[in-house]
Amino acid sequence: MAETAILSPCPPLRQASLPAIGAPALRRLAEALGAPLPPPGRAAAGEGGLLWRAAPRSWRWLGEGAAPFHAWPEAATVELGPGLSRIALRGPLAREVAARAVALDLREAAFPPGAVATTVHRGATVTLLRGAEGWDLLVPRSLGEDFAARLAEIAGRLEG
Amino acid sequence: MSGFRLRGHAAPLVPFTWQGRAMLGAQGDTLAAALLANGVRTVGRSFKHHRPRGIMAAGEEEAGALVTLGEGARTTPNLKPSVVELEAGLVARAQNCWPSLRFDLGAVNDRLSPLFAAGFYYKTFMGPFADTRIWMACERLIRRAAGMGAASPLPDPDLYDRVHGHCDVLVAGSGPAGLAAAREAADAGLDVVVAEADFALGGDRLSDRDPQELAAALAELDALPNVRLMARTMVFGLYDHGVAGLVERLPAGAPWRERLHVMHARKVVAATGALQRGFVFGDNDRPGVMSAAAARTYVRRFGVAPAREVVVAGAEDSAYAASIALAQAGLDVIHLDAREAAPPALAERARAAGVDLRPGWVPVRTQGHALGGELRGLSVGRHLGDGRARAETRLPAEILAVSGGWSPSIHLTTQARQKPAWSAELGCFLPGEGEVLSCGAAAGVWSREGAETSGRAAGRLAAIALKATRRRPLKDADPGGDEAPPAALWEVRPAGRAFHGAGKAYVDPLHDVTADDVRLARQEGFEAPEHMKRYTTLGMAPDQGKAGGVIGLAVLAVARGEGTGSLAPTTFRPPYAPVSMGIFAGPDRGPGWAPVRRTPFHAQAEAAGAVFVDAGLWKRAWFFPRPGEDLTAASMREAAMVRATVGVADVSTLGKVEVQGRDAAAFLDRIFANPMANLPVGRARYGLLLREDGIVLDDGTVWRLAGDRFLVTCTTAHAATTAEHLARWRFRWPELDATVDETTEAWCGLALAGPRSRAVLEALTGADVSDAALPHLGVREIEATGAPARVARLSFSGERAYEVMVRPEAAAALWQAALAAAGAEGGGPYGLEALDILRVEKGHVTGREIDGRVTPGDLGMPGMASRAKDYVGRALMEREGLLDPARPVLIGLRPVEPGAKVAGGALLHPLGAETGRGIGHVSSVADSPALGMRIALGFAAGGPARWDGKLLMAKDPISGRDVKMRAGPPCFLDPWGERLHG
Incomplete structure (x- = not known):
């Protein structure tokens, strides 16, 4: 089946929050990342991971590489990855499958590669990322098996 | 002659079945087009009066014929054939008729229709027969006689x-x-x-x-x-x-x-x-009466002539397009225009196409065949204005195409x-x-x-x-x-005589609502369109005003003496x-x-023989039966095992929220009803959360992991609500340096409970977990089976107990090691049922007690609500009604006869006053191995202070079982907590 929904453990996902994030803090984070910070709804690639703003005062780093949050020693950090599973949607119909999971605007212009959004699927908070290879859905670990099976079934039906 | 396919319409044939008869339609047909092409005129019987009905439209406004498609589980009733795409093998049948479409016994309703006027059903609620057996019997008959088709009872x-x-x-x-x-x-x-x-x-x-x-x-x-x-x-x-x-x-x-x-x-x-839309005249619902636009569509789009002899009756210009199309198809067309003068250009085109044009004429009443009722002609007369006309002559017609x-x-x-x-x-x-x-x-x-x-x-x-x-x-x-301009023609009423003798004049044929029904509704006080609609059912359900909505409003406005369009x-x-x-x-x-949630220990519990139960979306290990054991036997054995040695239970589903920041302690102090700011590092505390209205939201524990880092645990049932509550209040207090992150699934946990639990914890951690190093309510971050772990000494069972949390990837190793160590101590796994028994024995509450209606006082914990600080819910908790001493308060209940089995949800009554809603209810029950009886928790007005030692009757209105219970404090076992120290 070319169309797949592959379940795997979520890579490390670290979140750092500050009570207030001003320009100096953002500058330090960008320096630690080695790249400009992404605008809301977009992720920026760093060494071994992706960085995005999850909330006005929270940023997340997904990946095995060292998080750039060393730039913010005062931040409250929390590791969220162990509580999540990753469902990788691949193939030409991946967008169609994703459109059955989330209510987001997944058209090319609205959700290009590099886009990221947190939304809801079947009552659970999920994060959707679009990379060069396809779409990744980060879902609560307890629901990963169920969600992946449902999406694989949809993919199978779409493929006919 | 009835409908037929026009020459020159070339399309592949499509076989289908109507009323058990094999027929052929053409590709691109609707079912209605195919039926007309096959000469079918009567397609169904009407909703209330069971009058024969045919195709009246070529779209969703169809108000005459509803059909049932498919067979068996794929039966779909109430479809409009005018929008059903004809597909090979389609099976369709008429509905609302018995024993046959042609001879329908229900048609007696048409004769009895004066009884079934608007509001008939509501009127049966009144009078001498209301609420009697006679009415109930009639009501069943009415329901059977009315209705639209029948859905398949199969999945x-x-x-x-x-x-x-x-x-x-x-x-x-x-x-x-x-x-x-x-x-x-x-x-x-x-x-x-x-x-x-x-x-x-x-x-x-x-x-x-x-x-x-x-x-x-x-x-x-x-x-x-x-x-x-x-x-x-x-x-x-x-x-x-x-x-x-x-x-x-x-x-x-x-x-x-x-x-x-x-x-x-x-x-x-x-x-x-x-x-x-059409307009209203006598017997305007016969098979053969349809909209002018529909007639044109069947001819032009589908190549189907609905009949040879056609009368088009219009009050506006577009009716001419129908007449011209039908005439060009070779049909015999008489065009009645309600307007005195026909529009010159259109009239010329119509005449050129061979249309017999009669300006100033309107239909007054249709005539039909004696047996089937299909249209065979109509009485027409000169339009005298305002919808009045006198029948002057009769025209033969198989189709009357109307446009109002x-x-x-x-x-x-x-x-x-x-x-x-x-x-x-x-x-x-x-x-x-x-x-x-x-x-x-x-x-x-x-x-x-x-x-x-x-x-x-x-x-x-x-x-x-x-x-x-x-x-x-x-x-x-x-x-x-x-x-x-169009003529404002809504209804043709015979001049000079009572309308009642002129046949039924339908405003909404789909619901058998006549113009008289609308007038009757108004006469009986239902003058507003909303009221008239409900009283008559006009424009309701599948119609949504398509067929007769505007005409109904016009008839009502006229009846009210107002201008059309005023409503x-x-x-x-x-x-x-x-x-x-x-x-x-x-x-x-x-x-x-619904989605299924599995904990990281699910596979291990399954391998250990767990039977799972749905707890919300979670699959939780319910009990671990040994051969021959049922739920009761297994859970009682497991509970007894915990009291005797040690048990291991999966508690991963508990909600977990991490609160961090310089002001984290202050934040929690504002959130919880009991003090949290003074919680020392390395210690845990029971906490009570209130909603803003003073009602208990949830309970749980707070672990202080560091000066600026806390872990809040809460119940499985309220995990999401509690996390949301904390997050919401965090944003309401922007001045506080605190973050709130739910980490329920980032950690999973096992409870080790029982007098030998410390030995198990020692085996898992290899650390000093003595009472000095880890006292009751102590917290440590150490390693368990080589993985980082958070350990707290907490008890839900009343025994010495620990909660060990690790990352999910370490779950399998922790489970294996915990079970091995517990086995060495004579213990083993226990499930949700045993966990429930243990907590009921101790009088601890869960979601069955924290049910969205109780205060700390109701739970027997008024002292948990601090008087020394402010917190969410405090102000409204002090409302008079919530401080009423007669409020139901948590109590414990033991059966007077040890073998009696009280049911959860039973109502509690004082002896001798066992009627009504009682003074409270049973919230939880447990077959206690420690006490050898089924005990219960519940709420009774006044609580233990009023009922301690007294007898109450627990009445289960569902099973009809009554159990006499003795009330007391909610804690049945070890009231001084000595077992906590093993």
């Missing part, structure tokens, strides 16, 4: 898809206006979806004599990358924030039967056309709360202005050219609104466009036309109707 075998879609502009309808709007918006670079309910795109253009022009226009549009043309897709509802509900019928062989598109559109254009005017299809705009406005000039309601743009006939623009102009203007406006163009708005077409139509509700219930369920049905 639906089909699957339904649900997908979210987005577009810039959603165009509902693919007629001339819709296609023009789509093109204009697409040319501005917008992403456009055109949704068409019909299985063919084109709307009114499908009846053009030259189909090539439409095909070329569609091909051109389809070639644009930013346009999606969706046939068989109905926009059935508009909802908030530009969300539209679209249902798409999928072709046979598709993996789904239908698809629900939840379409998020930035702009919606309603190009939904208009519905031709057009009603723009304003359903979508009214769903969007755009108030319609009456146009006296056009004799119809025009859509109100607002976010949804209307164009074409939906905006009252009748001509083809006008519709296209109107569509382009709407497309341009959409592009301007979405900032896709800087061009100016286009000049819109004015509503109207007819050669001569606003009722709000049309989604769906625009009936849709399958299946699309709303979508894939959420059967075993997969």
Whole structure:
């Protein structure tokens, strides 16, 4: 089946929050990342991971590489990855499958590669990322098996 | 002669079955077209009066014939044959008739119809028979006699898809206006979806004599990358924030039967056309009476002549288009125009086509065949004005094609709360202005050219609104466009005699509502359209005002002595036309109707023989039976094992929230009812959370991991609510430096409970977990089975106990090691049922007690609510009603007879006063191995202070079982907590 929904453990996902994030803090984070910070709804690639703003005062780093949050020693950090599973949607119909999971605007212009959004699927908070290879859905670990099976079934039906 | 296929209509044949008879239709037919082509005139029986009905329309406004499609589990009743696409093998049958369509015993209702006038059913609620057995028996008969078809009682075998879609502009309808709007918006670079309910795109253009022009226009549009043309897709509802509900019928062989598109559109254009309405006259519902537009559609689009002898009765210009089309097809056409003067140009064209034109004439009453009731002629007379006419002569006719005017299809705009406005000039309601743009006939623009102009203007406006163009708005077409104004004709009433002798005059044939019913409703005080609608059922259910909504309003207005248009139509509700219930369920049905949550220990528990129970979405290990054990035996053994040695339970489902920051302690102090700021590092504390209204939201524990880092645990049932509560209040106090992050699934945990639990913990951690190193309510971050772990000494069972949390990837190792160590101590796993027994024995509460109605005082914990600080819920907790000493308070209950089995939910009554709602209820029960009886927790007015030692009767109204119980404090075991220290 070319169309797949592959379940795997979520890579490390670290979140750092500050009570207030001003320009100096953002500058330090960008320096630690080695790249400009992404605008809301977009992720920026760093060494071994992706960085995005999850909330006005929270940023997340997904990946095995060292998080750039060393730039913010005062931040409250929390590791969220162990509580999540990753469902990788691949193939030409991946967008169609994703459109059955989330209510987001997944058209090319609205959700290009590099886009990221947190939304809801079947009552659970999920994060959707679009990379060069396809779409990744980060879902609560307890629901990963169920969600992946449902999406694989949809993919199978779409493929006919 | 009845209907037949016209020569020159070449299309592949499609076999289908009607009433068990094999028939042939043509590809591209609707079922209605195929039935007409096969000479079928009577298609069904009506809702209430069981009158014979035929095809009355060529679209969703069909009000005569409803049919049932399919067989067995795929039976679908109440479908309009005028919109059912003919497919090979289709099986259809008439409904609402017995024993046969031709001879229906229910037709006696027509004779008894004076008994079944408007409000008949409601009137049966009154009078001497109301609420009696006689009424109940009659009510069953009434229900059996009424109704529309019968749904299959079998599970639906089909699957339904649900997908979210987005577009810039959603165009509902693919007629001339819709296609023009789509093109204009697409040319501005917008992403456009055109949704068409019909299985063919084109709307009114499908009846053009030259189909090539439409095909070329569609091909051109389809070639644009930013346009999606969706046939068989109905926009059935508009909802908030530009969300539209679209249902798409999928072709046979598709993996789904239908698809629900939840379409998020930035702009919606309603190009939904208009519905031709008739007018009311005697017996205007016979098989053979149809709309003039429908007659034209059957001839032009489907190549089907509905009959040879046709009378067209119109009150406006478009009826001429029908007459001309029918005459050009070789049919014999007499055209009655209610207006004194026919529009000259149209009249000339009609006469040239061979139409026998009679201006100033109207139908008064139809005549039908004696047996089947099908139309065979009609009495006509000169229109004397205001709908009055005297029958003067009789015309033979097999088809009476009627046009009283057009009603723009304003359903979508009214769903969007755009108030319609009456146009006296056009004799119809025009859509109100607002976010949804209307164009074409939906905006009252009748001509083809006008519709296209109107569509382009709407497309341009959409592009301007979405900032896709800087061009100016286009000049819109004015509503109207007819050669001569329409006659305001709603009802033809015989002059000079009582109307009652002139046959039934239907306003809404779908619901058998007559003009007299409308007048009766008004006479009985139901004068407002909303009231009249409900009293008569006019325009309700599948019709939603399509068939007779406007005529009904006009008849009511006249009855009230007011001008037509003085009454606003009722709000049309989604769906625009009936849709399958299946699309709303979508894939959420059967075993997969809700998602399943599994803990990281699930596979290990399963391997250990666990039986699982649904706890919310979670699958939780319920009990671990040994051979021959049932739930009770296994759970009692497990509970006893915990009290004797040690048990291991999966507690991963507990909610977990991490609170960090310089002000984390202050934040928690404001959130919890009991103090948290003074909690030392390395210690845990029981905590009580209140809602803003002073009611207990949840309970849990707070672990202080560091000076600025806390872990809050809460119950499984309230995990999400509690996390949301904390997050919400965090944002209400921006001055606090604190973060709130739910980490429920980032950690999983086991409870080790029992006198030998410390030995198990030692085996897991290899650390010093002595009472000195880890006292009761102590917290440590150490390693367990080589993985980082958070350990707290907490007890829900009343025994020495620990909670060990690790990352999910370490779950398997922790489980194996814990069970091995517990086994070495004579212990083993225990499930949710044993956990419940243990906590009931101790009088600890869960969601069954924290049920959204109780205060700390009700739970027997008034002291938990601090008086020394402020916190969420404090102010409203001190309301008089919540401090009432007579409120139900938590109590413990033991049966007087040890073997008695009280049920959860039983009502508690003082002995001798065992009626009514009682003084409280049983909330939890447990078969306690420690006490050798079924004990219970419950709430009783006044609590232990009033009832300690007294007898109460627990009455279970469901099983009818009464159990005499002795009340006492809620804690049954070890009231001083000595076992906590093992």
